[in-house]
Amino acid sequence: SAPSVGGSINIVTKGAESKKGGNVSYSIGNDGFQKTTFNINTGLLNNGWAISLLGSYNNGDGYAQGTNFKVYNYYLSVSKIINDNHQLNLLAFGAPQTHYMRSNALTSSEWEKVKTQYNLGSSWREFNPDYGFDKNGNRKSSDYNSYHKPVISLSHIWNINDKSNLSTKAYVSFGRGYSLSGKANSDEYTEYDWFGSDYGILNMKFRKDDGTFDYAMIEDINAKSDNGSEMIMSKVVGSQDWYGLMSTYSNRSWNCIDWYVGMDFRYYKSLHKNTISDLFGGEYYIDPARNGVDIQNNPQATDAWKQQHLKVGDAVYRDYDSHIMQEGVFGQAEYSRGKINAFISGSLNYSNYWRYDRLYNTGTNAQSKKIGFWGGHFKTGINYTINPTHNIYLNLGFNSKIPQFKSGAFMSVNTSNVINKKAKNEKSATIEGGYSYNNNFYSFNVNAYYTRWIDKSMTKKGNIKDQYYINMTGVNSRHLGIELEFIARPTHWIEAGAMLSVGNWKWDSNDVIGYAYNIYGQAINEDGAITEPGATDHIWAKINMKNIHIGGSAQTTAALNVTFKPFSGFRIGSGYTYFDRNYAYYSLSGSSLKLGKELYVAEPWEIPSYGNLDFWSSYQFKIGKMQATISGQVNNLLNEYYIEKAWNPSMVNKESLNINKDDVYYFYSIGRTWSVKFKLNF
Numbered sequence: 001s002a003p004s005v006g007g008s009i010n011i012v013t014k015g016a017e018s019k020k021g022g023n024v025s026y027s028i029g030n031d032g033f034q035k036t037t038f039n040i041n042t043g044l045l046n047n048g049w050a051i052s053l054l055g056s057y058n059n060g061d062g063y064a065q066g067t068n069f070k071v072y073n074y075y076l077s078v079s080k081i082i083n084d085n086h087q088l089n090l091l092a093f094g095a096p097q098t099h100y101m102r103s104n105a106l107t108s109s110e111w112e113k114v115k116t117q118y119n120l121g122s123s124w125r126e127f128n129p130d131y132g133f134d135k136n137g138n139r140k141s142s143d144y145n146s147y148h149k150p151v152i153s154l155s156h157i158w159n160i161n162d163k164s165n166l167s168t169k170a171y172v173s174f175g176r177g178y179s180l181s182g183k184a185n186s187d188e189y190t191e192y193d194w195f196g197s198d199y200g201i202l203n204m205k206f207r208k209d210d211g212t213f214d215y216a217m218i219e220d221i222n223a224k225s226d227n228g229s230e231m232i233m234s235k236v237v238g239s240q241d242w243y244g245l246m247s248t249y250s251n252r253s254w255n256c257i258d259w260y261v262g263m264d265f266r267y268y269k270s271l272h273k274n275t276i277s278d279l280f281g282g283e284y285y286i287d288p289a290r291n292g293v294d295i296q297n298n299p300q301a302t303d304a305w306k307q308q309h310l311k312v313g314d315a316v317y318r319d320y321d322s323h324i325m326q327e328g329v330f331g332q333a334e335y336s337r338g339k340i341n342a343f344i345s346g347s348l349n350y351s352n353y354w355r356y357d358r359l360y361n362t363g364t365n366a367q368s369k370k371i372g373f374w375g376g377h378f379k380t381g382i383n384y385t386i387n388p389t390h391n392i393y394l395n396l397g398f399n400s401k402i403p404q405f406k407s408g409a410f411m412s413v414n415t416s417n418v419i420n421k422k423a424k425n426e427k428s429a430t431i432e433g434g435y436s437y438n439n440n441f442y443s444f445n446v447n448a449y450y451t452r453w454i455d456k457s458m459t460k461k462g463n464i465k466d467q468y469y470i471n472m473t474g475v476n477s478r479h480l481g482i483e484l485e486f487i488a489r490p491t492h493w494i495e496a497g498a499m500l501s502v503g504n505w506k507w508d509s510n511d512v513i514g515y516a517y518n519i520y521g522q523a524i525n526e527d528g529a530i531t532e533p534g535a536t537d538h539i540w541a542k543i544n545m546k547n548i549h550i551g552g553s554a555q556t557t558a559a560l561n562v563t564f565k566p567f568s569g570f571r572i573g574s575g576y577t578y579f580d581r582n583y584a585y586y587s588l589s590g591s592s593l594k595l596g597k598e599l600y601v602a603e604p605w606e607i608p609s610y611g612n613l614d615f616w617s618s619y620q621f622k623i624g625k626m627q628a629t630i631s632g633q634v635n636n637l638l639n640e641y642y643i644e645k646a647w648n649p650s651m652v653n654k655e656s657l658n659i660n661k662d663d664v665y666y667f668y669s670i671g672r673t674w675s676v677k678f679k680l681n682f
Helices: 108-117 121-126 215-224 288-292
Strands: 021-029 034-041 049-060 069-081 086-094 097-100 144-148 151-159 164-184 231-253 257-278 315-337 340-357 371-387 390-401 426-438 442-464 466-491 494-507 512-518 540-544 554-564 570-583 598-600 610-623 626-635 643-647 665-668 673-681
Touching: 108 121, 164 257, 215 231, 231 315, 288 315, 466 540
Parallel strands: 540 598
Antiparallel strands: 021 034, 021 673, 034 049, 049 069, 069 086, 069 097, 086 151, 097 144, 144 164, 151 164, 164 231, 231 257, 257 315, 315 340, 340 371, 371 390, 390 426, 426 442, 442 466, 466 494, 466 512, 494 554, 512 540, 554 570, 570 610, 610 626, 626 673, 643 665
C-alpha cells in the first residue's frame, strides 16, 4: 500500500512451480573477486512438497584501496500443495555482508597531491583517505559496514474457483548490524577529524608520509591525555524488526477484466544507538553530548552523570527506538479486449510515527507524541494495438509519499522527541506516452515523460538561547525527457541495438522560505524571544534554486551494441555507452540553511563527457547430459579514466553564482575490470 517511485522488485516465491534440477557456478575477476553459487530445486514431488535452495559466497579486495568485502547469500523456499485449492509456502532469504568503503572524494589539487607525493604509481586513483593502521599494524577504519537482514514469510494461496483466489502472507524481518562513526570531546579535536577528507580537502592532521591515515597518532594522543580518550570510535548500531500481514483477493470478471484488492498491515521498530567500540589507547571517554541533556527530561543528568567515565559498550550521542505502524489498502483493475489494454490502480495508507528515548528523555518523557500521515498513489494507463506491429500507450500517475521519520516527522531525530507539526507529504505527478514498432527483423520504441516533484522537506536545528527548529517545504523539481531504443535482427546470427536518452532535470523553486520555532512550537525572533508566526521579526531561512540542473546522473545517455552468434552455443559482442550532461551533485539538506540568510544555489559544475567500451562472450556446451556455460566480460576495455561522480562545494552567494571547478570534489572511474564464470546445469 506504500508504493515505490521509479520501480520495484517482484520476487516469485512459488517454489512448487520450479523445475527439478539445479546448477553450480564459479566466478573470478579483477581485484581478487571470487564468487561461488549453487541452486537446487526438487520440483513438485509426488507427495505435494517442493523445495528450492540457493546459496552463494563472494569476496574480494575491492577496487579502491582497502575496500575488501565478504558477502553471503541464501534463499530457501519450501512449498506444500495441500490439494487443488490450497497451497502453503515458507520462504527465507538474506545476505549477510561486511565491507570497507571509500566515501571521501577529493578536489583536483588534492588528487594531484596524492599522485605526486604518495608513491602509489598508476594506482593513485584508487587512493582511499580513510585507509590506515594502528601502532600494532591492525587495520582500522571509520568507514566500515556489517549487516544482515533476513526475511521470513509464510504464505497461503486459496484457489477459490477458476476465476478467483485469495493470497495471504505473514512476514517478519530482523535486521542486525552496524557501521562506524568517530567521536571526539575536546576543543582541539572534533568528529570531523576522523574523516579522511572534508569537502574534498585531505585531513593532514592524521596523515602519514605514505598517505595512510595515522590511527596510531590518535592512540598516542589518547594515551597522553589526562581526561580520558579525546577521540574514540563508536558503532552505529542498527537493529530493525519488521512484522507484516498482507492479503490480496484476485478475480477475473467478464473474461476481460482482471482485478485485485488487498490489505497491508506493518509494524516496524528500530534501535538507533551509538556504542563505544574502541577507546584508541585511552582509559575512558566523557561524552560531550550529555551536556545537552536537560535534567528536567532525564533526572539522571546530574553533573556527575555528564562526566561519567564511559567504557567500551557504553552508549554515546544517541540511544532511542523508532516506531512505525502502518495499515493500508490497495487495488488494481486491468481491462483487456481486442486492441485495447487499460489499467487503473491505487492505494491508501496511514502511518503512525513515534519515538522512545533512553538518553535525552527518560521516564514519563521517554516516549514522544505520535504523529500520523496519510499517503497513497493513483495510476492509470491505456495501450492501443493498432496492428500486430504498431502500438501506442499513455500512462498517468500521482504519488503522495509520507515524510520520512528522520528530517521529516521529527525535527532532530537523534536527540529530541520534538515532532514536526508542519511536515508535509512529498508529492509527484507523472505523465508518459510512447510508441512501439515490432516485426521479425527489428523493433523500435520511443517514450516521452514529464514528472514534477513537489514539497521536498528539509529541517534544521540550532540554538538561540534555547534550541530552535526550522521546517522548510516547497522545494520542487521537474524531470522531462525522451527515450529511444532500436534493436535490429537482420539475420539469425547477428543482433544490434542502439539507445538514446535525453533528459532535462532541474530544480524549480525560488524564494522557498522556512521559519524557526522553539521546542514548544512557538515562533521566535533572532534573539530567541517569542513572536507571532509570520511576523516581520519571525526569523527565517530562504533558498533559491530555480532552473538549476539536478546533479548525480547523466541527462544524456547513448549506447550502441552488437552481438554475433557465428555458430551454435557461441556468442560474442561489444557495446559502447556514452554519458553527457552529467552535473555534480548537490547534497542539499537542512544543514545548508542559514538563519536570516538567502541560500543561492549555483548552476552545478558539468562533468566532462565520457564513454565506456565493453566486451562479452559466452559458449554453451554439453558435459555428458549436463549443460555447461563459460562466459566472460571486460568492462571499460580501453581502460579509460574519467570523473564519474562529483560534488559541488556547499557555499555559494548572490554575488558569485559560478562554481569554481577547483573546489569541486570527485571520484575517478574504475579502470578496466574483468570477470570469468563457469556454470554447470544439472
